Amino acid sequence: MVETVGAQVIPIDGKTLKGSYNREQGRSAIHLVSAWASEHRLVLGQVKVSEKSNEITAIPALLELLNLAGCIITIDAMGTQPAIATQIYNAKANYVLALKANHPTLYGQVKTWFEQAQAQGFEGITVSYDERVEKGHHRTEKRLVWSVSISQLPTLDQQGDWVGLQSVVMVVRVRHLWNKTTREVQFYLTSLESDACKLGQAIRLHWSIENGLHWTLDVTFAEDDCRVRTGHAI
Incomplete structure (x- = not known):
């Protein structure tokens, strides 16, 4: 799928090490932000989030460690910040950033526009569209x-704050399970040109960090159960 997209997709996401808290010393659990090479299935870098901070400060520090040129960086809503978009764009990379209610005005504008345009069949609008269906694990997902x-x-x-912004994206995911059907709508900001097939695949690859890294650390290596909190294991 990476070859189809035409660039290395690098998802960036955070994970809390649930067993790393230290109640005696008043330390909360460690939260790490990781960059994941979706094509090679490798961790490219990690940064620990300060106890009195969040991913917004850790992501820029992580990006500084990487050579991003020519890559597509995907980040969930916490990292959807103008400064982070600028950093990625200035590094000669492209971004696909999830847009949620932590940017209420912008989110509302994009959501309302898509709802109205869709209701009118995108009449008079140049729109790119792609549809995919996947089956597995006793469910069918239509994107x-x-x-x-x-x-x-x-x-x-504040459109001018988003350096390099070229397109907005709406993704509708309909999942048919054995006992129910769910529907989820998600919006994205991206510095890539409007190409629903390419953008949909890049967005899909973002979840490889959950399946390929986070799930493996928890299930195979039992990371969340680890209570080692001294020396290099902190």
Whole structure:
């Protein structure tokens, strides 16, 4: 899938080591932010989040460690910040950033625009569309992706702060389980051109960090159960 996208997709995401807390010393559990090479299935770097901070400060420090040129960086909503987008773009890479309610005005604008455009069948709008269906683990998932050039939308809230912004994306995921059907709608900001197929695959690859790294650490290596908290094991 990476070859189809045409670039190395690097998901960045955080994970809490649940067993690393130290009640006697008043230390909370360690939270690490990792960069994951989806093509080679390797951790490229990790940064520990300060106890009095969050991923917003750890992600820029992690990005500084990496040669990002030519890559696509995917980050969940916590890292959807203008400064992080600028850092990625200035490193000659592209970003795909999840847009959620932590940016209420911008999120509301994009959500409302897509709802209205979809209700009108995207009449008069140049839109890219892609649809994929996957089956496995006793479920069927259908992913519908719409991407639109930023020039098709009215000026967004603080749009100029998002350096390199070219497109906005809406992804609808419909999952059919044996006992229920769920529907999830997600929006994204990206410095890539409007190409629903390419963007949908990059967004899909973001979850490889959950399946390939976080799940493996928890299930195979029992990381969350580890209570070693001294020396290099901290």
